[in-house]
Amino acid sequence: MAVPRDIARTSSANAVSYSLSVSPTATFHSPPSSSQGGFMAGSLAQRAAAAAKQLKPFSTEDVKILLLENVNQTGRDILKGQGYQVEFLKSSLPEDQLIEKIRDVHVIGIRSKTKLTAKVLQEAKNLLVIGCFCIGTNQVDLDYAAKHGIAVFNSPFANSRSVAELVIAEIITLARQLGDRSLEMHRGTWNKVSAKCWEIRGKTLGIVGYGHIGSQLSVLAEAMGMSVIYYDIVTLMAIGSARQVPTLDALLEEADFVSLHVPETPETKNLLSAKQFERMKDGSYLINASRGTVVDIPALIKAMRAGKVAGAALDVYPNEPAANGDYFVNDLNSWAEDLRGLSNLILTPHIGGSTEEAQRAIGVEVADALVRYINQGTTLASVNLPEVMMRSLTLEEPNHARIIYIHRNVPGVLRKVNEILAEHNVDKQISDSKGDVAYLMADISDVKTEDIKEIRDSLDSLNSRILTRVLY
Numbered sequence: 001m002a003v004p005r006d007i008a009r010t011s012s013a014n015a016v017s018y019s020l021s022v023s024p025t026a027t028f029h030s031p032p033s034s035s036q037g038g039f040m041a042g043s044l045a046q047r048a049a050a051a052a053k054q055l056k057p058f059s060t061e062d063v064k065i066l067l068l069e070n071v072n073q074t075g076r077d078i079l080k081g082q083g084y085q086v087e088f089l090k091s092s093l094p095e096d097q098l099i100e101k102i103r104d105v106h107v108i109g110i111r112s113k114t115k116l117t118a119k120v121l122q123e124a125k126n127l128l129v130i131g132c133f134c135i136g137t138n139q140v141d142l143d144y145a146a147k148h149g150i151a152v153f154n155s156p157f158a159n160s161r162s163v164a165e166l167v168i169a170e171i172i173t174l175a176r177q178l179g180d181r182s183l184e185m186h187r188g189t190w191n192k193v194s195a196k197c198w199e200i201r202g203k204t205l206g207i208v209g210y211g212h213i214g215s216q217l218s219v220l221a222e223a224m225g226m227s228v229i230y231y232d233i234v235t236l237m238a239i240g241s242a243r244q245v246p247t248l249d250a251l252l253e254e255a256d257f258v259s260l261h262v263p264e265t266p267e268t269k270n271l272l273s274a275k276q277f278e279r280m281k282d283g284s285y286l287i288n289a290s291r292g293t294v295v296d297i298p299a300l301i302k303a304m305r306a307g308k309v310a311g312a313a314l315d316v317y318p319n320e321p322a323a324n325g326d327y328f329v330n331d332l333n334s335w336a337e338d339l340r341g342l343s344n345l346i347l348t349p350h351i352g353g354s355t356e357e358a359q360r361a362i363g364v365e366v367a368d369a370l371v372r373y374i375n376q377g378t379t380l381a382s383v384n385l386p387e388v389m390m391r392s393l394t395l396e397e398p399n400h401a402r403i404i405y406i407h408r409n410v411p412g413v414l415r416k417v418n419e420i421l422a423e424h425n426v427d428k429q430i431s432d433s434k435g436d437v438a439y440l441m442a443d444i445s446d447v448k449t450e451d452i453k454e455i456r457d458s459l460d461s462l463n464s465r466i467l468t469r470v471l472y
């Protein structure tokens with residue numbers, strides 16, 4: 001919940017004067033107040049956090065947040081409740097407009113469409129943290145972000161069930177050619193057909209990528225009487241009676257339905273191309289609700305025209321329109337018209353995770369993670385920085401400050417940092433690294449106004465520095 005500014009200011013028992021208050025764009029990146037939201041709700045830790053000291057060297061309304069792609073109301077409410085300035089847009093933005101806007105903000109919230117490339121991020125001089133209000137994080141240059149001290153959070157499984165349910169619906173829809181029958185009726189044609197329409201009971205579903213979504217789908221498919229096989233690059237415990245197969249080819253040769261649930265990576269680009277379609281059973285079906293790059297669409301078009309693939313459902317595309325109402329035409333993807341002309345092909349506008357349940361849950365999860373990061377520097381569940389968390393400072397601990405030092409992971413940094421902190425009592429400290437980047441958090445006591453500036457300047461002068469924040 002939000003802490004009113006006045007209360008936050010006056011309740012702070014620390015002795016640091018507000019003359020140090022600066023814009024959050026400076027290195028005093030600091031929290032307005034502790035999130036009392038969903039994090040560890042009901043736990044001992046949360047009850048302890050209720051007495052947490054409100055860390056706040058600048059006004060909450062100085063924190064500028066840009067939310068794109070219609071982020072759910074739940075997330076917007078949490079962020080606004082903190083007093084942050086929140087700008088909300090329903091669509092994504094073209095690159096030039098995104099670059100203009102991102103220069104000014106400390107936090108950006110996106111979904112799967114907005115591409116935060118190195119080119120865009122290098123303009124984001126004030127950016128502290130990115131919230132992906134979705135599962136996939138392939139749209140963000142995670143490495144560039146980490147190396148520039150920008151944390152990235154997502155929601156790893158809040159929409160998994162929604163995707164799995166959509167796929168179940170599509171399996172039956174394809175098996176019964178429901179899409180075509182419905183279209184014919186809409187056009188006024190009665191066409192009662194049973195040829196090549198099937199029950200799904202007893203058929204084999206091949207799941208490629210047996211993670212959160214793949215394994216959920218496995219449970220649902222078995223409940224409908226299907227046999228499930230799966231292929232994954234790691235060995236994973238089978239759920240129910242499902243069976244892992246050793247290769248993608250083995251899966252393609254055996255499955256009546258193939259459903260893709262892998263992330264977008266260099267290895268999964270065109271995972272299903274001409275050769276793989278050849279391996280599939282005659283008259284089998286393909287479902288792709290993962291990422292558009294995973295299927296070679298021209299090869300799919302050929303396989304469908306040849307009757308090799310009897311039906312397909314596509315929810316994702318290499319290039320997707322920016323907003324509702326935009327056209328899905330050849331300008332965007334050169335094969336769009338060919339695709340639209342095929343029978344028994346379900347085309348959906350990337351709605352796998354688009355349910356009220358999923359979007360509400362994602363809104364809360366990601367907004368809470370952003371608040372925790374802004375307010376306390378906690379990186380728990382970050383996808384690109386080491387996960388670091390320390391218990392909050394409390395009102396019983398006056399004259400304390402929390403130092404956050406994101407730095408290059410090179411030898412000798414801790415010694416230098418601790419030389420700087422040595423004049424104060426380091427009450428608690430934690431440090432962890434991930435690849436080239438390390439994250440250090442220390443709570444120190446006996447800090448005076450001038451100490452804070454000095455500590456910050458000293459840390460900033462180290463050549464290992466990526467970003468320094470001081471919360472007090």
Ligand SMILES: NC(=O)C1=CN([C@@H]2O[C@H](COP(=O)(O)OP(=O)(O)OC[C@H]3O[C@@H](n4cnc5c(N)ncnc54)[C@H](O)[C@@H]3O)[C@@H](O)[C@H]2O)C=CC1
Pocket residue numbers: 135136156157159160163208209210211212213214231232233234261262263264265267268289290291315316350351352353354
């Ligand atoms: N259509 C939609 O609206 C949605 C699409 N997605 C997409 O679905 C993807 C999967 O989501 P989750 O199941 O949550 O991910 P996950 O990370 O839980 O599972 C992915 C699985 O794929 C496996 N994998 C990775 N590379 C592979 C390869 N080359 N071959 C075979 N297996 C491979 C991994 O080992 C892992 O088990 C996401 O990355 C996202 O791109 C996610 C949510 C909604």
Ligand SMILES: O=C(O)C(=O)COP(=O)(O)O
Pocket residue numbers: 111112113133134135136137159350351352353354
């Ligand atoms: O969660 C994901 O990765 C998805 O693909 C769903 O994306 P969306 O939130 O609908 O843009």
